[in-house]
Amino acid sequence: MNNKLIVAISGASGFQLGFELLKSLKEKGIETHLIISDAAQKVRQYETKISDEELVKYADFTYKPEDIHTKICSSSFGVDGMVIIPCSMNTLGHIANGLEKNAITRAANNQLKSERKLILVLRETPLTLPQLKNMVKAKEAGCTILPAMMCHYIKPQSFNDMEKFIVGRTLELLDIEHEEYKRWDVYE
Numbered sequence: 495m496n497n498k499l500i501v502a503i504s505g506a507s508g509f510q511l512g513f514e515l516l517k518s519l520k521e522k523g524i525e526t527h528l529i530i531s532d533a534a535q536k537v538r539q540y541e542t543k544i545s546d547e548e549l550v551k552y553a554d555f556t557y558k559p560e561d562i563h564t565k566i567c568s569s570s571f572g573v574d575g576m577v578i579i580p581c582s583m584n585t586l587g588h589i590a591n592g593l594e595k596n597a598i599t600r601a602a603n604n605q606l607k608s609e610r611k612l613i614l615v616l617r618e619t620p621l622t623l624p625q626l627k628n629m630v631k632a633k634e635a636g637c638t639i640l641p642a643m644m645c646h647y648i649k650p651q652s653f654n655d656m657e658k659f660i661v662g663r664t665l666e667l668l669d670i671e672h673e674e675y676k677r678w679d680v681y682e
């Protein structure tokens with residue numbers, strides 16, 4: 495069951511990934527609760543031309559990172575899980591160590607507390623030892639680690655093909671059917 499999801503966009507490169515996931519969830523009629531970190535807003539301006547109006551069109555509900563008093567920050571909020579896409583090393587570090595600095599990390603910790611799905615679509619390269627250790631800690635805490643890595647076997651023709659591959663992998667982990675990319679079949 496995936497009727498309602500929290501989607502967070504943090505300040506790693508790849509704002510478009512979060513936007514593509516939102517579009518896909520909207521198409522599938524899944525209710526989304528969107529939080530965008532302050533750093534992600536800066537990355538959005540730098541990397542994309544996505545306007546506020548466009549974003550709001552694809553999210554059912556939006557929250558500010560400082561909105562730690564809202565319902566999505568309570569573990570009593572009935573939701574099927576959460577995806578942080580892209581997920582910065584900063585946000586990863588907070589989650590891995592049980593720290594809460596904003597509505598994203600608060601909602602994330604609530605998913606872990608409630609044993610719900612929490613997918614971190616990480617983006618950074620190269621990686622420091624503390625960042626690698628934080629990935630292990632986050633995995634041990636119950637997160638799903640999905641690095642936004644390039645894939646050549648899908649024969650991407652554009653950046654968007656690559657983005658759709660990452661979105662497709664995310665949807666698979668949520669048990670949501672999709673046609674974001676063509677799955678591997680050696681006999682085709």
Ligand SMILES: Cc1cc2nc3c(=O)[nH]c(=O)nc-3n(C[C@H](O)[C@H](O)[C@H](O)COP(=O)(O)O)c2cc1C
Nearest residue numbers: 504505506507531533534540582583584585617618
């Ligand atoms: C253009 C740009 C690209 C960035 N790319 C990344 C990245 O790929 N991964 C990462 O962990 N941080 C990246 N950062 C740094 C984060 O934005 C920074 O660590 C920020 O504090 C993250 O805050 P947040 O976790 O609250 O979103 C980038 C910053 C800028 C301005």
